Amino acid sequence: MASLQEYLRENRQAFLEKWFEALRIPSVSAESEHKPDIRRMADWLAGTLGGIGFDARLIETETNPLVFARSPEVPGKPTVLIYGHYDVQPVDPVGQWRTPPFEPTIADGKVFCRGADDDKGQSLTHVFAVMSLLAAGGRLPLNVKFILEGEEEIGSTALSAFLEKAENRDLLRADVILVSDTDKPGADQPGITYGLRGVVGYELTLTGPNRDLHSGLYGGSVRNPAQALCAMLSDVLGSDGKIQIPGFYDDVLPLSETERAELAKRPFDEAEALEAIGLDASFGESEYTVVERRGARPSFDINGLTSGYQGEGGKTIIPAQASAKFTFRLVPNQEPEKITRALEEFFRARLPEGIRMNLEFQHGAGGMVIPLESPYIQAAARGLASVYGKAPLFLRDGGSIPIVTKVKDRLGADLILAGFGLEEDGIHSPNEFFTLRDFFLGIEASAAILTELGTVGDK
Numbered sequence: 001m002a003s004l005q006e007y008l009r010e011n012r013q014a015f016l017e018k019w020f021e022a023l024r025i026p027s028v029s030a031e032s033e034h035k036p037d038i039r040r041m042a043d044w045l046a047g048t049l050g051g052i053g054f055d056a057r058l059i060e061t062e063t064n065p066l067v068f069a070r071s072p073e074v075p076g077k078p079t080v081l082i083y084g085h086y087d088v089q090p091v092d093p094v095g096q097w098r099t100p101p102f103e104p105t106i107a108d109g110k111v112f113c114r115g116a117d118d119d120k121g122q123s124l125t126h127v128f129a130v131m132s133l134l135a136a137g138g139r140l141p142l143n144v145k146f147i148l149e150g151e152e153e154i155g156s157t158a159l160s161a162f163l164e165k166a167e168n169r170d171l172l173r174a175d176v177i178l179v180s181d182t183d184k185p186g187a188d189q190p191g192i193t194y195g196l197r198g199v200v201g202y203e204l205t206l207t208g209p210n211r212d213l214h215s216g217l218y219g220g221s222v223r224n225p226a227q228a229l230c231a232m233l234s235d236v237l238g239s240d241g242k243i244q245i246p247g248f249y250d251d252v253l254p255l256s257e258t259e260r261a262e263l264a265k266r267p268f269d270e271a272e273a274l275e276a277i278g279l280d281a282s283f284g285e286s287e288y289t290v291v292e293r294r295g296a297r298p299s300f301d302i303n304g305l306t307s308g309y310q311g312e313g314g315k316t317i318i319p320a321q322a323s324a325k326f327t328f329r330l331v332p333n334q335e336p337e338k339i340t341r342a343l344e345e346f347f348r349a350r351l352p353e354g355i356r357m358n359l360e361f362q363h364g365a366g367g368m369v370i371p372l373e374s375p376y377i378q379a380a381a382r383g384l385a386s387v388y389g390k391a392p393l394f395l396r397d398g399g400s401i402p403i404v405t406k407v408k409d410r411l412g413a414d415l416i417l418a419g420f421g422l423e424e425d426g427i428h429s430p431n432e433f434f435t436l437r438d439f440f441l442g443i444e445a446s447a448a449i450l451t452e453l454g455t456v457g458d459k
């Protein structure tokens, strides 16, 4: 039997061909004309996993099917659940693609195609790793389950609903969840994201008079909802970057010295980062670094403002209505429901006479953080270090991946987020790519992580 390394080397072409087969299926979840492609993609995955001895099947839902697969039992070993998604983003603006978006094209050591990285490429690294471990060792180092969904890019409705049933949770039950849907910090620098921020979004609408009024006839005698909105919103955030809502920080866990030291290892050039976005100053809580502010502290941002006349020239009115959409990024342990109650109270106390308010909750998801001491995190770190020759950086990501946080919460298992692609891969953009090197290293890294996870609990 070939060693794992030999098998990986000898099968590069075979992996490439399989990967390309998957990439040629335009499984765009946002566009209904691609419904048949979604099914084709799900069938392809179930067929591929079934072909290597997994018990693989489609789980039908009201929307797109889930692909579930389970390895033959490996007694006495932990179970890993690998999550990924087989749907992709639309290709618009299609005119900006230099090669056909669903024909994988190799140039400069990169494979250009929609889904090359996000998330078909990254999900397949795990499939090929499992394939290699089976071929080289005859058995897997631990029990492996896959759950691959077809609507991550449009809100994960089916998987979300699936997780609400106890028997479904039992089906997915695992000791640890492994996800590659983020990126690594550098080509030769692996990373493990052990924290994600939550998010909660609202729309606040203020209504004054029953129609737009002449500002000459009425100005100075009635409340202007646009001005009331500005005043109320500006009270939310202090000039020190602190959110002013009473109790907002009550549940925020302090950052430990160990965490701060880990986060400080991430190479980050503030001046360069600012230049890239055309700014000459950063903003926020001065007692925290920019990396900490982005990943491990809450924030408030107005996302859109609407009121009054926006057309050409001027129009002398007092608008009847004003509204704003805004979000808070939350950190683990902060609850969206609690924030909503505090926010409602905060605005009520500031609502001027003559104005009515409607605060609409739009969406919310909690954050998550895995203790760095988790034996699974440590095992994954050993696996990554053995392949890249460098210990992974431990990262807290400022973004939110609501479905991943939900899977973790519902199953009560530790979560390892380890990406194999790079930020520059242009996911969601025209000319998305995955370098061949990152792809093959990803397969190797996944095999190493799975091998190390299989040792957790060994005496």
Ligand SMILES: [Zn+2]
Pocket (backbone or CB within 6 Å): 085, 118, 119, 152, 181
């Ligand atoms: Zn993705």
